[in-house]
Structures are given as structure tokens and as C-alpha cells.
Amino acid sequence: MDFQLNETQLLIQRTFRDFVDREVKPQAEAIDENKAFPAELFKKVGELGFFGMRYPEAAGGSGLDIMSYCIACTELARGSMSLAAACCMQSLMATYFLYRFGNENLKKEYFDKALTGEKIGTICMTEPNAGSDLMAVTSIVQVKDNHFVLNGQKTWITSAPVADFFTVLAKTDTNEKLSFFFVPARFKGVNVGKSIEKLGVRGSVTSEVSFENVIIPKDHLLGEIGKGTVGLFEILAEIRVMTAALAHGVAIAAFEDSLEYAKTRTQFGKPIGKFQAIKMKFADMATQLETSKQMIYHCARLCDRKLPRDKEAAMAKLYVSECANSICDQASRIMASYGYAMEYPIQRYLRDARFTLIGGGTNELLKINIAKEYGL
Numbered sequence: 127m128d129f130q131l132n133e134t135q136l137l138i139q140r141t142f143r144d145f146v147d148r149e150v151k152p153q154a155e156a157i158d159e160n161k162a163f164p165a166e167l168f169k170k171v172g173e174l175g176f177f178g179m180r181y182p183e184a185a186g187g188s189g190l191d192i193m194s195y196c197i198a199c200t201e202l203a204r205g206s207m208s209l210a211a212a213c214c215m216q217s218l219m220a221t222y223f224l225y226r227f228g229n230e231n232l233k234k235e236y237f238d239k240a241l242t243g244e245k246i247g248t249i250c251m252t253e254p255n256a257g258s259d260l261m262a263v264t265s266i267v268q269v270k271d272n273h274f275v276l277n278g279q280k281t282w283i284t285s286a287p288v289a290d291f292f293t294v295l296a297k298t299d300t301n302e303k304l305s306f307f308f309v310p311a312r313f314k315g316v317n318v319g320k321s322i323e324k325l326g327v328r329g330s331v332t333s334e335v336s337f338e339n340v341i342i343p344k345d346h347l348l349g350e351i352g353k354g355t356v357g358l359f360e361i362l363a364e365i366r367v368m369t370a371a372l373a374h375g376v377a378i379a380a381f382e383d384s385l386e387y388a389k390t391r392t393q394f395g396k397p398i399g400k401f402q403a404i405k406m407k408f409a410d411m412a413t414q415l416e417t418s419k420q421m422i423y424h425c426a427r428l429c430d431r432k433l434p435r436d437k438e439a440a441m442a443k444l445y446v447s448e449c450a451n452s453i454c455d456q457a458s459r460i461m462a463s464y465g466y467a468m469e470y471p472i473q474r475y476l477r478d479a480r481f482t483l484i485g486g487g488t489n490e491l492l493k494i495n496i497a498k499e500y501g502l
């Protein structure tokens with residue numbers, strides 16, 4: 127397959143790369159240290175068109191391909207995984223169900239504004255006892271004549287403390303299967319807990335959300351009752367290749383920082399990059415970066431061509447996130463004590479990269495899925 131980027135994709139890459147170098151990198155440490163949602167940068171990413179990038183022009187987006195989207199994701203994560211994680215939530219899982227199933231009023235009030243970053247959204251699937259096993263979700267919606275009533279407890283919800291709306295996964299009292307509901311944060315009975323203290327992506331605020339007798343209008347059902355997983359499967363490959371693209375971004379950052387260090391840090395009379403042990407690390411890291419890129423681009427192309435891609439997306443997410451964690455580890459070793467200092471970003475890359483082992487489905491679960499493709 128030809129992986130040469132076209133002019134539009136190169137323009138996207140240049141635009142996001144310049145933006146990240148100019149505006150994100152200088153703030154990345156503060157975003158992590160303050161553990162606060164980077165509201166201003168989030169808005170600027172909206173102004174760059176990122177939130178509507180993968181939606182058609184008729185829906186207010188820019189109708190770009192998944193390849194372009196992945197390229198932008200990688201650049202954002204190269205600067206700040208916290209910012210990138212919040213932005214990716216907004217541009218994909220938070221808005222997809224609204225775009226696909228929302229009525230015109232909801233779209234006008236929420237979707238259009240989410241594309242500019244004026245309104246913030248998120249998806250609520252995970253519960254204290256339902257992580258990988260989403261069928262164990264116990265959030266329950268009672269179906270009444272004129273409305274629904276939602277009760278349930280969600281956890282690990284990205285952007286929840288700043289969200290204007292939630293896409294909530296629940297069962298109904300009429301159907302054992304899962305459904306999605308649109309729930310504005312202002313609805314009575316919606317309670318957002320305090321932020322969860324995390325190892326990484328600390329500027330992408332995450333918290334519990336509880337729903338207590340929340341009355342939801344009938345037209346806030348997104349899709350059909352019991353068919354929630356249909357919509358989820360439509361974007362599953364995209365979620366996974368996007369997560370791979372994020373992992374690739376942080377890996378590039380770790381590679382670039384440690385390369386610069388290896389060229390300037392002198393020991394025993396020469397730059398440490400001239401020692402064979404260090405050269406071997408760079409050869410391995412560079413090879414991992416290249417194969418990661420090829421997997422992401424291959425999978426993005428499959429998505430763009432609407433070809434079967436579930437196995438490739440699972441493989442890309444698994445492989446690239448493992449490579450990213452390995453690259454961050456190697457970069458930290460190259461920088462030795464400086465890799466261990468809070469003053470340098472390597473420690474942040476290491477912490478942030480671990481998120482990509484979990485997001486988009488844990489790597490253990492993905493291995494089970496990949497093995498299934500071979501009849502195991």
C-alpha cells in the first residue's frame with residue numbers, strides 16, 4: 127500500500143505540528159502539574175477544526191479522512207497527552223452518537239457547538255463493576271409513557287467535571303441489551319463527583335458521575351432501544367486506531383527528546399550517542415516508530431476505504447501502545463538521572479503512555495479478540 131501523504135494530509139500535519147510546538151509544548155508541564163482541564167487550548171484545537179474533522183461538511187465538519195484525523199491526533203499527543211485525550215473524546219466518542227442519532231434540536235443545541243468546542247461532551251460507559259465487560263452495566267432506564275427515568279453510577283469519565291452533556295450507556299427495564307441516552311449535565315439528578323487522581327493524563331480530568339432519577343425526554347434516546355452496541359461497533363476500529371495514533375505521538379516526543387540529549391550529553395569524552403549501547407537503543411526505537419506508523423496508516427486507510435479492519439485496528443492499538451511504552455522506557459534510561467527528574471518531560475511521557483495500554487480496550491482483551499480471528 128502507498129503510504130505517501132497527500133497534500134491535505136501534509137497540510138494537516140504541518141498545521142498541527144506548528145500549533146503544538148508553538149502553543150502546546152510550552153504549556154504541557156503546567157497542564158500536567160495543575161491537573162486542570164486545559165480550557166483555552168481545547169478551544170484553540172476547536173478553532174483548528176479538529177472536533178469536526180471526521181464529520182461530513184453537511185453536518186458542519188470538514189469531511190476529512192481518518193488518515194488526516196490520526197495525523198492530527200499524533201501531533202497533539204506529541205505535545206500533551208492530556209490535551210489530546212480530552213480532544214479525542216470530544217471529536218469521536220462524545221459526539222458520534224449525537225451526530226448519528228440525535229434529532230435536529232439536539233444537534234443545533236449541542237452537536238454544532240461541540241464542533242467548535244463551545245460545548246464539551248463525553249461518553250459514560252464504565253461502571254464500578256463494568257469495565258471491559260460492558261454487558262455487566264447496571265445503569266437502568268425505566269421506560270414510561272412520555273419519558274425515561276435513568277438511575278446509575280458511572281466512573282472514569284473523561285472530561286466529566288467540565289462536560290455539558292453525556293452519552294450514557296444503560297439497560298432499560300424492557301430490554302436486557304444496551305442502549306445509549308443523551309443526558310445534558312444540567313438535568314436534575316446528574317451529579318459529577320470529584321476528579322480521580324491519576325498517574326498520567328492528569329490534565330484530562332476524569333471523575334465519577336451518578337444519575338439519580340433523571341427524567342429524560344423520549345427523543346433523547348440515541349438509536350434504538352437495545353441496539354447501543356451497533357453504534358459502538360461502527361466506531362470501534364476508529365477508537366482503536368486513534369488510541370494508537372496517540373501512543374505514537376508520545377513515543378515520538380520521547381524519541382526526539384532523548385535523541386537531542388544523546389547528541390549533547392558528553393561522558394568519557396564523547397557524546398553518549400556515540401556509545402554502541404545507546405546507538406542500539408535508537409536503532410530499536412526508530413524501527414518501532416516506523417512499524418508503528420505503518421500500522422496506523424494501514425489501518426486508517428482501511429477505515430477510509432470502509433474495508434474490514436477490526437483485526438488490524440486491534441493489532442495497531444496493541445502493538446503501537448506497547449512500542450510507545452517501550453520507547454518511553456528506553457528514552458528514560460538514555461537520560462538516566464535526568465529521565466528520572468520531574469524537571470524533564472520524560473517522566474510525564476512514561477506516565478502518559480501507560481494510559482494507551484488501557485484506553486480503547488485493554489491490551490489483554492485485544493489479544494483475546496485477535497486470537498478469536500484465528501478461531502481460538
Ligand SMILES: Cc1cc2nc3c(=O)[nH]c(=O)nc-3n(C[C@H](O)[C@H](O)[C@H](O)COP(=O)(O)OP(=O)(O)OC[C@H]3O[C@@H](n4cnc5c(N)ncnc54)[C@H](O)[C@@H]3O)c2cc1C
Nearest residue numbers: 249250251252256257258259282283284484488490491494
Ligand atoms: C484515563 C482514563 C480515562 C477513561 N475514560 C473513560 C470514559 O470517558 N468513559 C468510559 O466509559 N470509560 C473510561 N475509562 C474506563 C476504561 O474504558 C476502562 O478502564 C477499561 O474499559 C478497562 O476497565 P477496568 O479498568 O474496569 O478493568 P477490568 O475490565 O476490570 O480489567 C482488569 C484486568 O483484567 C483483564 N481482563 C478483563 N477481562 C478480561 C478477559 N476477558 N480476558 C483477559 N483479560 C481480561 C484486563 O485486561 C485488565 O488487565 C477511562 C479509563 C482511564 C484509565
